[in-house]
Amino acid sequence: MLTALAIRDVVLIEALDLDFATGLGVLTGETGAGKSILLDALGLALGARGDSALVRHGTKQAVVTASFETPREGGAIAALLDENGLDMEPGEPLIIRRIVKADGGSRAFVNDQPASAGLLRELGSQLVEIHGQHDDRGLLNPRGHRALLDTFARIDPAPATAAHRAWRTAETALAEAREELDTQTRDQEWLEHAVAELRAFGPEEGEEETLATRRADMQRGEKIADDLQAIADLLEGSDGGLARLRQAARILERVGQDHEALGEALEAIDRAIIEGAEAQEKVDEAAAALAFDPAQLESDETRLFDLRALARKHRVQPDGLAALAQELSDKLERIESGGAGLAALERTLAAAAKSYETEADRLTQQRRDAAARLDAAVKAELAPLKLDAARFRTAIAPLPRDAWGPAGKDRVEFEISTNPGAPFAPLTKIASGGELSRFILALKVALAEEGGAATMIFDEIDRGVGGAVASAIGERLARLAGHTQLLVVTHSPQVAARGERHLLIAKSHDGTVTRTGVRALDDAERREEIARMLSGATVTDEARAQAVRLLETA
Incomplete structure (x- = not known):
């Protein structure tokens, strides 16, 4: 709810600080005193257009600061601030400040954090409803009527959602x-061909490396095959080195005892024979490893080249062909199934569509039942408000299928007919501002505490009525104020007498500058103001007595 409003240099208001509380507060004053200026100033804090004409003459800027008490935890306001990257601790007041410059342009702050006028409008729709000549939100917006009806009937749309x-x-x-x-x-045709080709080829992971290594080994073996054979001939041939060493060893065995050096020579030749045999063994091992079959080499080369060509065709690495074959095979299987x-x-x-339609139809029936109850409740409020010729209805119509949503498939709009025989039309089609405000009041009373902002403002709801109608308006405003903070700009003494707090708006002039001020009235001042409202310019004793009776019966 609205707890405080500080205004600086707005039109005729030089400096004004107001505190507000729960219940019904009334604002009165003579015509032209500046009640609209007060609402214009609050409108700035709620995101209205920052018109430089609102800046008091001779000053550089107008500043309006509005403080609100918000729910301690969660809620739409906290979610809205979070979406816009603004911080607010639970339980802290929400402070909105709007600055409008005389040379054009404006700035906005939420809890001293820069904000846009658009965000202020969104916050304003959650914080305050203004009904009357400044009305641009609240019950006049058909987009909120379905939610209001659901809240009135305590309908839970969660299953349908x-x-x-x-x-x-x-x-x-x-x-x-x-x-x-x-x-x-x-x-599919390409997939069938590709899968058949890959299956026929049968690529294996790691196959490229195996083929390339084996091919390289065989190519090297082909190059040195003659050299290896020459080495083998030199080592083990009939006239090779090892054969000659063995012959020499046999001779030394016969003559080695004739001299010590010959024995040592025999030992050296034996070692040479052993080393030579080992060398021959290694040469034979290498020859076996590097041995190649021309047919096998040709086969491996063909397989390797085909493998690489297939990989290029499918734009994968050769080692990825096996995985690709499985992937394409799975894809083909999915197509076939x-x-x-x-x-x-x-x-x-x-099944899901049928389930939704069942839940949506349940919502529709609940809304139709609730609409009948709401229409009856509003009807009961119309006659005392001098709207006995008017009719009200909650129109429920089906939405096109492509507009069905989480809250069902109904379009809900509050409609009225102000004269006998006249067709029903949206609330906004009412011509008279006072009549519209009374209709809004009747609807609000019927809805009671269900839905709406925490602060409601009615601007001259009693315009053009008096007597019993004004008394009925005052009684209903007081009843409604039991559920929310209610501020009423009024010219009716019957309405003013119902207020729990009374603010007087008045102009003053020092010979040079005209100013608008607002002050809270005590009991005696309040009686005098209501007497003025009853009698006009000259306050009579009879008017004062009537003011006392109004206050006593309120």
């Missing part, structure tokens, strides 16, 4: 599956 989410999820899944299947089906999958998704979608 969950069913709608399941329906849309199933719809999306089916659309994606169809799109994927259509894309894949266009490629895709019809069955689509049928299952279509059954899921149909």
Whole structure:
């Protein structure tokens, strides 16, 4: 609710600080005293257009600061601030400041953090409802009528919301599956060819490295095959080195005892024979490893070249061909079985749509029942407010299928007919501002505490009425104020007498400058102001006595 309003240099207001509380507060004053200026100033804090004409003559800027008490935890306001990156601790007041410059332009702050005028308008729609000549939100907006009706009837749309989410999820899944299947089906012929080709080739992971290594080994073996054979001939041939060493060893065995050096020579030759045999063994091992079969070499080269060509064709690495073959095979299998999958998704979608329609139809019936109760409640309020010729109805109409949503498939709008035989029309079609305000009051009383902002302002709701009608308006305003903070700009003494707090708006003139001021009235001042409202310019004793009676019966 609104707790404080500070105004600096707005039109005729030089400096004004007001405090507000719960219940019914009334603002009175003579015509032209500046009541509209007060509402214009509050409108700035609520995101209204920053018109430089509102800046008091001779000053550089106008400043309005409004403080609000908000719920301690969560709620739409906290969510809105969070969405816009603004911080507010739970339980802290919400302070909105708006600055309008005389040379054009404006700035806005929420809890001393820069904000846009658009955010102020969004916050304002949650914080304050203004009904009357400044009305641009609240019950006149058909977009909120369905939620108001649901709140009035305590309808829970959660099952329909969950069913709608399941329906849309199933719809999306089916659309994606169809799109994927259509894309894949266009490629089916290519897939069949590719899968057949890859299956026939049978690539294996790591095959390229195996083939390349084996091919390189055989190519090297081909190059040194003659050299290896020459080495073998030199080492082990009939006239090779090892054969000659063995012959020398046999001779030394016969003569080695004739001299010590010959024995040592025999030992050296034996060692040479052992080393030579080991060398021959290694040469034979290498020859075996590097041995090649021309037919095998040709086969490996062909396989390797075909493997690499296939990889280039599919734009993958050779080692990725095996995985690609499996992937394409799986995709082809999905295409071939895709019809069955689509049928299952279509059954899921149909079931989800049916479930949603069941829940939405339940909401529709609940709303129709609630609409009848609301219409009766509003009707009971119309006659005392001198609207006995008017009719009210809650119109419920089906939305087009593509507009069905989480809250059902109904369009709800409050409609009125102000004259017998006249067709029903939206609330905004009422010509008279006072008549509109009284209709809003009747609807608000019928809705009682259900829905709406924490602060409501009625601007001259009693315009053009008096006597019993004004008394009925005052009684209903007081009743409504039991559920919310209510501020009323009024010319009616019957309404003013119902207020729990009374603010007087008045002009003053020092010979040079005209100023508008607002002050709270004590009991004696309040009696005098109500007497003025009753009698006009000259306050009579009879008017004072009547003011006392009004205050006593309020």
